[in-house]
Amino acid sequence: MSPLLTKEQLENFALQGLSYADDHVSDPFSIKDVSERLGISYSYFYHNFTECMGEPFWHYVKRHRLELAAGLLRHSGYNIGEISDHCGYATTAAFSKAFKQHFKESPKDFRRIIILPNEKRTLQITEGITAAIGSEAFRGLFNYERCEKMRMPDSILYYTLISRGQDPVAEMIARMTQHYTLFKKMQTLFDLEQSRIITGTLDAVPVTDYEKLSMFAGILIPATATAAHAQLRQNFSYLMRKRISGGNYLKLPVPMDFATAGIPMYNFISMNCKEGVFKMSGNHFFISLNGPNYSEIFIPLLKKHY
Known part of the structure; x- marks a missing residue:
């Protein structure tokens, strides 16, 4: 070497x-x-x-x-x-x-533990960072009746870690604009009409220590879009890749940016899973960035809860 x-x-x-x-x-x-x-x-x-x-x-x-x-x-x-x-x-x-x-x-x-030590700490830290954004005013939007059930195709995520370690949520908020701009240019350059610009974490929130969270931004493309995958692998070989399983999802549209949506999204997932309203098929929930003040939450569902 x-x-x-x-x-x-x-x-x-x-x-x-x-x-x-x-x-x-x-x-x-x-x-x-x-x-x-x-x-x-x-x-x-x-x-x-x-x-x-x-x-x-x-x-x-x-x-x-x-x-x-x-x-x-x-x-x-x-x-x-x-x-x-x-x-x-x-x-x-x-x-x-x-x-x-x-x-x-x-x-x-x-499985019987109600509140995990990391859960309480992670949510407190994140709420402190996002409090100024005003997430409290939007909590009423996070209810099951507003969700749409949909089918997602098997997809491949091309992504980069925008923050890892130390203060990952604060770093993600500070750096998201430049990464969103990059992926938006990629969508236009390669005519990726079926793609979504998304963000989330590779980790299990809130089990992972806050300081070890790996926050990502990326572009999600259906696995069948072979020409798009060839273009991205040729021109953006440095991007990391991850298979995202298709199947049954809940989609929840919310008129807010990704940072504001983060805490109420987690609370929404946690509450409904605890109450048995729905159960997830994996940890790959994410936020789709549809504009500066509009996001969509995607939650993978077990088939019996679809």
Whole structure:
């Protein structure tokens, strides 16, 4: 590996590894699989990821899978065995053991917790950041009767992390305009009529520590739009990629920007899942940015709640 690589290039290798782990959360893979895909040595990838991300790659993979599992325990209707499969564990016993080591609670006991320590802290921090935007005035818009049930196609998300670590929500708000402008230009340049500019987090809110949240902005394109995918991969190879499952979704339109929508969106999801109004099929809920003061919330549903 050339010693002349820039810091930005080194960080991109680490981010591509992170992206691979997130996109293959239910699949078995090794560090060697990732390093070979990136065209670098095992040792180089291992040390570079640790230096750039602040934790070893396999530590990130395990933490990410368990945190996503916790999110599914929180908001989905899956049983523990199904969640184990979704998060890449060969057996339910292995998953339950790893989960208890990480969270100090069994999956069954964790599901009974009403308010998590990270939940309270994350929401307090985020509310403090977004309070000046006036989210309280819009809470009445977040009700189930305003939702539209719809089918979404299997899609691919091309994205970049706009904030990671330290103060991710504040950084996301500060940087979103430039990223939105970039993706809007891409839509126009490549005539991506079926695409959506979206934002969200790769993590399980609010299970992940606030300081470790990875907030993204990206462009979501149906998997069948083969010409568009070829263009983006050729012209924007630095973007990370993630498969987003299609299926049944709730769509909730709200006349506000993404930052204002964030807290009431989470409270809306949490309340309805706790009350059994609906259950989610995964952690991939997101906000679609349809303009400076208009957003749409997309929530993946279990089939029986559609």
